[in-house]
Amino acid sequence: MKIKKLIISAILVALPLQAGFSQTLAPREVPAKVIAVPDTVSPQIQKQIAMPLTPTWNVIPDTAEGWREQVRAGAIATEKTIPALLELLKVKVEPTIINGVKAFVITPAVIAPQNKDRLLVHVHGGCFVSGPGLAGTVEAIYMAGLEHFKVISVDYRMPPDYPYPAALDDAMAVWKATTATHDPKKMGIFGSSAGGNLTLAMVLRAKQDKLPLPAAIAPGTPMSDLTGAGDSFQTNAMIDNVLVAYGASCDKRAALYTNGHDLKDPMLSPVYGDFKGFPPTILTTGTRDLLLSNTVRVHRKLRNAGVLATLQVFEGQSHAQFYRDINAPETKEAFDEIAMFFNQYLKR
Amino acid sequence: MKIKKLIISAILVALPLQAGFSQTLAPREVPAKVIAVPDTVSPQIQKQIAMPLTPTWNVIPDTAEGWREQVRAGAIATEKTIPALLELLKVKVEPTIINGVKAFVITPAVIAPQNKDRLLVHVHGGCFVSGPGLAGTVEAIYMAGLEHFKVISVDYRMPPDYPYPAALDDAMAVWKATTATHDPKKMGIFGSSAGGNLTLAMVLRAKQDKLPLPAAIAPGTPMSDLTGAGDSFQTNAMIDNVLVAYGASCDKRAALYTNGHDLKDPMLSPVYGDFKGFPPTILTTGTRDLLLSNTVRVHRKLRNAGVLATLQVFEGQSHAQFYRDINAPETKEAFDEIAMFFNQYLKR
Incomplete structure (x- = not known):
């Protein structure tokens, strides 16, 4: 049974990818x-x-x-883990509606003095389909609790009911309203993930709509290219x-989001966007x-656009x-780096 | 024949590694x-x-x-490519002896005004055994020609004749002499590579011997851990x-260098060193x-030591x-980034 599963997988990863790879240059055979x-x-x-591999990684309803x-x-399953997390980190999560969009206000027991007037907006991951409601707030709770920021997490509308541009529209509605106050x-x-895509898309959209830009952004492992390109x-x-x-559950969920739109549209695949003027x-x-x-392609594109x-x-x-x-020290390390970065570029 | 080669390789990569990996936690089977x-x-x-794979990647004399x-x-083979490179980049390479150590002075036709008083020291790659003489200067020629710096490239002694610490001693002799003037x-x-290892080891050694530190360093893909640890x-x-x-030609060459010394000695595997006080x-x-x-382990360790x-x-x-x-745009991109970094942290 184990062997059968491996053979199925081998066939899957050997399939020629649709886009982003040369059909003429010599490929490489990598042994098991x-x-x-x-x-x-x-x-x-x-x-x-x-x-083990995520049990649903290739379960496609x-x-x-x-x-x-x-x-x-x-x-x-995720929601069940949240009460203990809130208690451990001494964080409060309150549902709200901002400019007609569902969101959560996430407040640590102690806001760091330098963060008193600062506000972070969070867009959750889940391949554009998963993580509704409270389940989408985990990363925001980590940030609030570990780094003592006030965070607004957008509970944006998702497929199968609401494809693109619902999620981005919702995130922008929150961005517009919060930057007004x-x-x-x-x-x-x-x-991160779909949230990394949306973080980048929000800045592209804010540039396009001449809205204020954030002082800094932190896209984690962004789904920056929904066309299937990217060597990793x-x-x-x-x-x-x-x-x-590639091509498994996460991409099938992303396809419900893109819903027939041009995948190279930078609002869907931000790596194809113009990063000039992006914040740090x-x-x-x-x-x-x-x-x-x-992730590294976005980094290189940003650097080539002169962005810090x-x-x-x-x-x-x-x-x-x-x-x-x-409890992983690397978790604290990652969030500490992001917080130090925000601390460097966000006005007090 | 192709299939035979692949099978041999599969056995090679499936061998349990000597160090750096858990012998108890579940491994993952990755299909071909x-x-x-x-x-x-x-x-x-x-x-x-x-x-194709480097023809000598697993040819072990x-x-x-x-x-x-x-x-x-x-x-x-490498030396043959150098005259055209020198002409294209308008760079001059002159052999010299510094503090008893063979080296090359590498000078671009035009030194950038901001680099007039600056000097870079280069330690070449080649797994501690390859790249003697002119063949070790390629990376230094790129830097001089693309970024208009004067460079001294150390032609350090190597195994099989001279194991550790000959290479590091030679690099330090050049460092001592050049920082005196x-x-x-x-x-x-x-x-880069073995040169990345030596770049890091030079700073550890300069710290230990209370010699001046460089204003900034650029280790490219450093062989920072010769014990075999590192997930990639x-x-x-x-x-x-x-x-x-792992375990093929490059590591066999490194073993000629380490020659029975403790592989966890930071002078041999700098990732185990104390990075406090390192330059940017x-x-x-x-x-x-x-x-x-x-490479990323060194980055994380440096960040955790508070280094920029x-x-x-x-x-x-x-x-x-x-x-x-x-001619690859990514080559120019990589060297431009390094030069911008040096420009930011080296005094004029």
Whole structure:
């Protein structure tokens, strides 16, 4: 049974990809290998690395209701972990409506003095389909609790009911409303995976609509290219235990979001956008991340556009594993770096 | 024949590694895959990615004379490319002796005004055994020609004749002599692979011996850990077409250098060193680099020691491919970033 599964996977990753790869230059044959858990990370991250592949990584419901059920099951599982997290980090989460959009206000017991007038806007991950409601606030709770910022997390509308541009419209509605009452020079935007995509798209959209830009942004392992381009879709296939491989569940969810739109539209695949004038940006990824390439490509594009952009890459981590275990020293390290970056570029 | 070669490789990469990996936590089985050349890089880098594995990646001579012959053949091939490179970049290379150590003075036709009083010291790569004489100057010629710095490249002694600490002693002799006549605040050290190891070891040694430190350093894809630890030794095995896999030629050459010394000695594996007080550091690697982990581990360790350290990771590149093609836009990009970094932290 194990062998059968491996053979199926081998066929899957050997399929010619639709876009982003040369059809003429010689490909490379990479033999099967058994990779051990490295000793070069903390025991907590070792545990993340040793975990089996996400059970639903390639479970694709064939109806909208099937997706809703899968999303609901995931959300319930995540929500169960939140009360303990809130208690540990001494953080309060309150639902609200901002400019007609559902959101959460996330407040730590102690706001750091330098963050008194600062506000972060968070856009959650989940491949544009998962993480509704409270389940989407985990990363924002980490930021509020570990780094003592006040955070607004946008509970944007999602497929299968609301494809693009609903999520981005919702995030922009919150951005518009919050920048009307707060100084955008004291504000940052962050989020990972689909939230990293939306963080970048929000800045592109703010530029386009001549809205104020944030003072800094922190896209974590952004789904910056929904066309399938990005070399680590191949190199880290079956190595990343979170997303596992291109064309599986996460990309099927993203397809519900893009819903027939041009995938090269920078509002959908921000790596194709014009990054000139972007605020200082800190990007986070891991060496096993399926989106390693789509993180470093954004970094290079930002640098080539003259943007102050910095990159942190964590040893052995798969997609977005830097906010999976609150007790991992690497988690604190990643958030500390982002907070120091915000502290450097957000006005007090 | 092709299939036979692949099977041999599969056995090689499946062998349990000596150090740096958990023997108890569940490993992951990664199926065989065929990886295409990505479209997300320049045509020049595509050509690098499409190249077959380095022909000598696992050719291990069994005598010192065998090594000398292999090194000589490689050096002759590299030297042949140098006259055209010098002409294209308008750079002059002159052999010299500094404090008893062979070196080259590398001077561009035009030194940039801001670099008039600055001096860079270069330590070449080649797994501590390859790149003697002129063949070791390529990276230094790129830096001088593309970025208009004067560079001293150390032609340090190497195994099989001279194991550790000969190379480091030679580099330090040059460092001592040049900092006696130049202001170290106007000096930087750079080098890749074994040269990245030596760049880091030089700073550790300068700290230990209370010598002046450089104003900034640029270790490219450093061989920072000679114990075999580093997750990308597994994840990028048979994906990196330059070094290809751990335990092959490059590591066998490094073993001639370490020659029975404790591999965890920071002078041999600088990732285990104390990075407190290090000068600003810029690190360069690629997503397919076998030393991706050992580059990002140094970055994290530097950051955790409070050092200003920045990381650039190039899409699709294997080990040190950022100085393989002078015409690749990514080459210029990598050297421009390093030069901007030096410009920021070296006094004029």
